[in-house]
Amino acid sequence: MRARYRTVFSVVKRGRPLLAALLCVCACERPDPPAPLPLACSPEPTRTARLLARLTAAGQVVGDDLGPRICFAAGAGTVWPGQVISLPSDWADDPTAARLAHLLHHVREGRGLVAHEPRAGRDCEALVEEALREESRAHVVEMEVRATLGVTDPARRFVNEDEILGLPPTERAAAELAYLEAHPDGGGGYEPLGRDYRTRCLAEP
Numbered sequence: 301m302r303a304r305y306r307t308v309f310s311v312v313k314r315g316r317p318l319l320a321a322l323l324c325v326c327a328c329e330r331p332d333p334p335a336p337l338p339l340a341c342s343p344e345p346t347r348t349a350r351l352l353a354r355l356t357a358a359g360q361v362v363g364d365d366l367g368p369r370i371c372f373a374a375g376a377g378t379v380w381p382g383q384v385i386s387l388p389s390d391w392a393d394d395p396t397a398a399r400l401a402h403l404l405h406h407v408r409e410g411r412g413l414v415a416h417e418p419r420a421g422r423d424c425e426a427l428v429e430e431a432l433r434e435e436s437r438a439h440v441v442e443m444e445v446r447a448t449l450g451v452t453d454p455a456r457r458f459v460n461e462d463e464i465l466g467l468p469p470t471e472r473a474a475a476e477l478a479y480l481e482a483h484p485d486g487g488g489g490y491e492p493l494g495r496d497y498r499t500r501c502l503a504e505p
């Protein structure tokens with residue numbers, strides 16, 4: 301899926317010395333407020349807590365500062381500037397948790413989103429391949445979480461999911477990368493990742 305990336309340093313910091321001082325009493329290591337949520341993306345703290353619990357049950361490492369950065373909106377999910385994670389608002393919990401695992405991979409790794417950054421003369425083919433490589437890793441994580449949680453709804457699985465999960469774990473990401481490169485126009489549960497990354501890269505200065 302698409303994911304937009306900017307570093308947390310792009311978040312506007314407001315001067316609130318008193319609040320900052322109060323925060324420092326109980327959370328000195330993390331005084332910055334979370335990024336504002338995008339419009340039309342609703343925070344749902346109870347649902348978010350349920351999803352994070354499902355991810356933990358599926359063996360995923362979940363940070364304790366994620367809650368304020370997760371919201372729900374139309375679409376299949378994305379990462380907004382400020383590393384805010386938008387999740388699909390109309391999916392069941394378990395597939396949504398698996399999608400969250402995918403997007404968390406992007407937040408943590410970041411490198412898959414280089415095609416969104418100014419390419420500064422770098423070769424688009426190399427950048428697209430790097431982006432697809434990171435997407436392939438994120439997709440495998442998503443598939444593995446779905447399998448762990450027992451998600452069988454074909455509308456929430458990728459068309460090649462059984463094939464990928466049938467491989468030894470160490471071979472899955474490479475096979476998924478080959479699939480993404482062979483299917484730049486998406487389909488079967490995939491967005492047109494290769495096409496979109498390439499188009500966006502070529503449009504960058």
Ligand SMILES: [Zn+2]
Pocket residue numbers: 301302303402406435438
């Ligand atoms: Zn992705």
